[in-house]
Amino acid sequence: MGTHDITLTVNGEEEALTVESRTLLVHALREGVGDTAPKVGCESGKCGACTVHLDGEAVKSCMVLAAAADGGEVTTVSGLGGASGEGEGTAELDAVQTAFHEEHGLQCGYCTPGMVMTVEDLLAERPDPSEAEIRHQLKGNICRCTGYQNVVRAVETAADRLSEDPEAELGADAADADGGTASEVSD
Amino acid sequence: MSLTDAPDEQREADEAAGETDDEGGKLVGQGIDRREDAALLTGRATFTDDADAPRVAHLAFVRSEEAHADVEAVDTAAAEALDGVLAAYTWADVEASDAPGVLPISAEALDCDPPGHPVLARERVRYHGQPVAAVVAEDRYTARDGVEAVEVSYDPRPAVVDPVEARGADAPTLFEGAPDNVAVTTDLGDEAATDAAFAAADRTVEVKLENNRLIASALEPRAALAEYDAGSDELTVTMTSQSPHGHRRKLSETLGLPERSIRVVAPSVGGGFGHKGHHHPGEAAAAWAARRLGRPVKWTATRSGNYLAGAHGRDHRTTAKIAVDDDGTIRGLRADTDAGVGGYGLGGGASLPGWYGSLLSSEYAVDAVHCRTRSVFTTTAPVHSYRGAGRPEAIYVTERLVDAAAREVGMDPAELRRRNLIDPDAFPYETPTGATYDSGDYEPALDVALEAVDYEAVKAAPDRDDDGRYRGVGLACMVESTGSGFETGLVRAHPDGTVTVYAGTHSHGQGHGTTYAQIVADELGVPYDDIEVAEGDTERVPTGTGTFGSRSTVVGGNAVAESAADVREKATRIAAHRLDADPADVTLADGTFSAPDGSAVGFADVAAAAHGGDRPAGMPPGLEATTAYESEATAYSFGTHAVEVRVDADTGEVDVETYVAVDDCGERVNPTILDGQVHGGVAQGVGQARSEHAVYGDDGELLTGSMDRYALPRAASVPHVETRATVTPSPHNDLGVKGIGEAGTIAAPPAVVNAVLDALEPLGVDSVDMPLTDERVWRAIHGEPGR
Numbered sequence: 003m004g005t006h007d008i009t010l011t012v013n014g015e016e017e018a019l020t021v022e023s024r025t026l027l028v029h030a031l032r033e034g035v036g037d038t039a040p041k042v043g044c045e046s047g048k049c050g051a052c053t054v055h056l057d058g059e060a061v062k063s064c065m066v067l068a069a070a071a072d073g074g075e076v077t078t079v080s081g082l083g084g085a086s087g088e089g090e091g092t093a094e095l096d097a098v099q100t101a102f103h104e105e106h107g108l109q110c111g112y113c114t115p116g117m118v119m120t121v122e123d124l125l126a127e128r129p130d131p132s133e134a135e136i137r138h139q140l141k142g143n144i145c146r147c148t149g150y151q152n153v154v155r156a157v158e159t160a161a162d163r164l165s166e167d168p169e170a171e172l173g174a175d176a177a178d179a180d181g182g183t184a185s186e187v188s189d
Numbered sequence: 190m191s192l193t194d195a196p197d198e199q200r201e202a203d204e205a206a207g208e209t210d211d212e213g214g215k216l217v218g219q220g221i222d223r224r225e226d227a228a229l230l231t232g233r234a235t236f237t238d239d240a241d242a243p244r245v246a247h248l249a250f251v252r253s254e255e256a257h258a259d260v261e262a263v264d265t266a267a268a269e270a271l272d273g274v275l276a277a278y279t280w281a282d283v284e285a286s287d288a289p290g291v292l293p294i295s296a297e298a299l300d301c302d303p304p305g306h307p308v309l310a311r312e313r314v315r316y317h318g319q320p321v322a323a324v325v326a327e328d329r330y331t332a333r334d335g336v337e338a339v340e341v342s343y344d345p346r347p348a349v350v351d352p353v354e355a356r357g358a359d360a361p362t363l364f365e366g367a368p369d370n371v372a373v374t375t376d377l378g379d380e381a382a383t384d385a386a387f388a389a390a391d392r393t394v395e396v397k398l399e400n401n402r403l404i405a406s407a408l409e410p411r412a413a414l415a416e417y418d419a420g421s422d423e424l425t426v427t428m429t430s431q432s433p434h435g436h437r438r439k440l441s442e443t444l445g446l447p448e449r450s451i452r453v454v455a456p457s458v459g460g461g462f463g464h465k466g467h468h469h470p471g472e473a474a475a476a477w478a479a480r481r482l483g484r485p486v487k488w489t490a491t492r493s494g495n496y497l498a499g500a501h502g503r504d505h506r507t508t509a510k511i512a513v514d515d516d517g518t519i520r521g522l523r524a525d526t527d528a529g530v531g532g533y534g535l536g537g538g539a540s541l542p543g544w545y546g547s548l549l550s551s552e553y554a555v556d557a558v559h560c561r562t563r564s565v566f567t568t569t570a571p572v573h574s575y576r577g578a579g580r581p582e583a584i585y586v587t588e589r590l591v592d593a594a595a596r597e598v599g600m601d602p603a604e605l606r607r608r609n610l611i612d613p614d615a616f617p618y619e620t621p622t623g624a625t626y627d628s629g630d631y632e633p634a635l636d637v638a639l640e641a642v643d644y645e646a647v648k649a650a651p652d653r654d655d656d657g658r659y660r661g662v663g664l665a666c667m668v669e670s671t672g673s674g675f676e677t678g679l680v681r682a683h684p685d686g687t688v689t690v691y692a693g694t695h696s697h698g699q700g701h702g703t704t705y706a707q708i709v710a711d712e713l714g715v716p717y718d719d720i721e722v723a724e725g726d727t728e729r730v731p732t733g734t735g736t737f738g739s740r741s742t743v744v745g746g747n748a749v750a751e752s753a754a755d756v757r758e759k760a761t762r763i764a765a766h767r768l769d770a771d772p773a774d775v776t777l778a779d780g781t782f783s784a785p786d787g788s789a790v791g792f793a794d795v796a797a798a799a800h801g802g803d804r805p806a807g808m809p810p811g812l813e814a815t816t817a818y819e820s821e822a823t824a825y826s827f828g829t830h831a832v833e834v835r836v837d838a839d840t841g842e843v844d845v846e847t848y849v850a851v852d853d854c855g856e857r858v859n860p861t862i863l864d865g866q867v868h869g870g871v872a873q874g875v876g877q878a879r880s881e882h883a884v885y886g887d888d889g890e891l892l893t894g895s896m897d898r899y900a901l902p903r904a905a906s907v908p909h910v911e912t913r914a915t916v917t918p919s920p921h922n923d924l925g926v927k928g929i930g931e932a933g934t935i936a937a938p939p940a941v942v943n944a945v946l947d948a949l950e951p952l953g954v955d956s957v958d959m960p961l962t963d964e965r966v967w968r969a970i971h972g973e974p975g976r
Binding site: 025032044048079106133137146 | 222230231238239330408410462699868871901909910
């Protein structure tokens with residue numbers, strides 16, 4: 003099995019890795035980089051729990067070979083809202099994460115890292131989506147707990163807040179954001 | 190009973206109250222945001238596969254490609270020769286060890302005595318996907334290479350996947366002691382009385398139906414990380430468990446180790462739905478291999494492995510009858526059911542179907558009920574409880590029958606239901622199948638549902654909408670038994686006055702970290718933020734049962750509440766001693782004890798005193814209490830769900846226009862979390878009604894072994910659910926609570942199917958089996974070509 007020396011920039015940090023040709027990006031992130039935020043639910047691109055941003059686009063990281071992502075910039079949910087590298091106790095959440103918290107848009111939380119990254123991408127492309135558009139755009143992310151209802155509300159709330167508050171930024175583009183809608187949440 | 194109306198406004202008020210901490214008010218009843226969320230939203234929560242250990246090895250299974258066969262030979266040599274493969278194990282290795290290696294079966298509840306499920310196949314396989322061998326390697330990819338390299342030869346036997354066919358004379362026998370494959374036949378109710386009731390009734394109606402086989406599909410596949418410390422001879426299994434103490438006991442039986450030497454840790458768990466309460470081969474095999482290898486061993490199910498070999502749910506075939514008088518009075522109910530239980534009994538899975546009939550009379554005052562259920566082995570994955578576990582099967586039968594009866598006597602289905610509801614003054618109410626309902630007031634919930642769905646208007650509207658689609662409205666009334674068994678709650682005040690609540694339940698989405706803290710804050714009188722909740726570790730939590738069957742708030746909530754009250758009582762005596770006052774005169778609010786003379790002492794000072802400071806003479810040190818709580822009797826939640834649909838007769842497409850869920854679970858600890866439970870349960874119920882179906886080919890191959898074949902609901906296929914509540918407290922526990930976790934999976938399937946059948950009544954369609962895919966609905970309308 004051939005190996006490849008690759009470089010990934012993950013949540014702003016450059017990481018050098020040696021991976022097999024067959025190594026999936028999600029496994030490189032989880033076991034090579036040690037960022038276990040993206041989850042594995044199906045390894046076949048069906049559930050969306052492993053969704054990350056690769057060079058600014060939402061991708062299912064189980065459908066990308068790590069070697070093919072060489073040189074890429076990856077953002078995972080742990081890189082949003084300035085949470086990366088934070089100590090214990092509190093976390094800064096970005097507008098989307100805050101809305102998921104406020105609207106009870108998560109229960110077990112296993113789909114959440116992927117769901118949030120999909121929503122970040124959705125709102126970057128459609129700042130004011132209708133409920134039908136939201137539901138359609140979430141088709142690649144399965145949630146077995148919430149029935150999606152409060153996920154949809156969270157997306158609507160995040161969209162409202164982003165449109166009302168010009169200071170607010172989407173976390174994917176704002177790893178260093180310290181203002182806007184980021185909020186302190188007790189852990 | 191009281192009504193909680195206008196849910197959105199109520200919810201906003203709840204939230205506002207929660208955020209302002211509602212000075213002096215109770216936290217129970219407020220929809221405060223969950224404290225669990227931050228870790229989950231930032232990727233910092235640790236799920237089992239996220240956990241690491243030094244020198245961890247990875248285990249993967251060779252799974253049977255046959256549904257039913259004798260295993261002639263397993264050749265592991267090529268696998269063992271691979272670089273990075275540490276070992277390849279078969280049953281022979283397990284048999285040669287000191288571990289029994291078998292998942293126990295509760296055979297005392299069966300009519301036969303079949304063996305339990307071996308962790309690796311012992312001579313024979315009985316379902317597609319059964320683990321045959323296990324490969325352990327340095328990394329997960331190499332473990333899979335090893336799996337590919339193992340050669341298994343089989344001598345196939347005939348498969349049988351349908352429980353009715355499995356009882357036939359030509360069917361292959363799975364276990365010698367059950368030649369007709371019937372594990373147990375269970376009779377509930379009085380057959381003779383039911384015969385008499387049917388003979389005396391004006392009319393009888395029969396319905397044949399299938400309760401489709403389902404796969405729980407928690408988004409996190411099952412996983413385990415087993416670490417063995419040879420120095421202390423202790424085994425720690427971090428695993429995806431709803432029931433840490435239950436799994437410790439089961440692992441102890443399979444591994445032949447005392448419970449005291451096993452620690453089970455259930456960290457963040459990505460959904461359970463019953464599935465993660467059962468004892469499966471993977472976790473046990475990882476634990477066995479870790480001891481054998483002297484290295485940590487991690488096993489994480491693939492999605493297909495989880496679908497093939499994790500316990501499935503439902504799989505009933507039922508012929509049911511209702512006896513009804515012309516005035517709509519229900520005289521009797523009877524059901525005859527064949528329930529597939531799969532190729533092995535897992536724990537009590539093979540006897541579980543026998544109890545489903547206990548809820549057949551549901552909300553109705555019916556004097557005669559009889560249910561006969563045969564649990565039948567088939568060459569399929571084991572079947573065990575899945576969210577609802579018998580209640581959805583029962584209520585689906587009842588609600589289909591009630592609609593059929595309304596059609597037979599020409600009465601409106603809502604009116605027929607109303608006429609037969611148990612009177613609110615009749616509680617406690619004993620049913621003909623032996624259940625005793627604690628409390629209920631069923632008619633208001635029905636009325637709220639009818640009003641919210643605008644029932645009269647929909648019924649009065651033309652059969653077809655302007656666009657030609659058929660219009661239908663369906664109802665499902667239901668009861669749900671909740672809160673069985675015992676649970677522990679330990680409340681411990683630390684010397685600094687902060688509090689930890691240790692509970693034997695496990696939260697995997699239910700938000701116990703928030704709701705238990707709400708309950709304890711109210712009972713103990715200390716600030717919510719000073720209270721943490723610990724679950725999911727047999728070494729931190731002394732003993733417990735787990736989370737399943739809509740039980741946690743009922744038994745876990747009351748356990749922690751009682752302990753909190755005990756701690757408060759002791760703390761008050763210490764405070765009174767410090768304040769030189771009578772304990773009866775000392776009050777506690779927001780963490781401060783006050784005496785009538787205005788003097789005060791903080792809870793933290795009292796807690797410090799309890800741990801070695803100035804306290805009443807003779808009082809033992811410490812400030813904690815443990816309650817092993819057992820509910821006096823089962824609490825029965827209830828409610829009515831109402832659904833309006835449109836059906837396109839040309840395509841078979843069904844659209845759910847309106848979904849109203851009215852649920853009564855007694856006192857409501859956190860309405861936001863409660864609504865979330867209903868949303869999720871309804872989505873799973875709509876999934877069963879519309880798309881989910883675990884299908885086996887006649888040769889025993891699971892045809893729906895992946896997420897692209899097993900159709901889970903997605904955001905666009907789930908309706909918006911309008912939640913309403915009535916509140917009828919349970920008299921059996923101090924909190925007045927009942928469970929709610931399974932209500933949606935119980936009510937949604939009959940409500941949706943009844944709505945579709947109502948829409949199709951003008952077309953002469955009176956039956957269709959779930960899942961109501963477009964194709965099935967189209968065939969119900971247009972007939973089966975060639976038949």
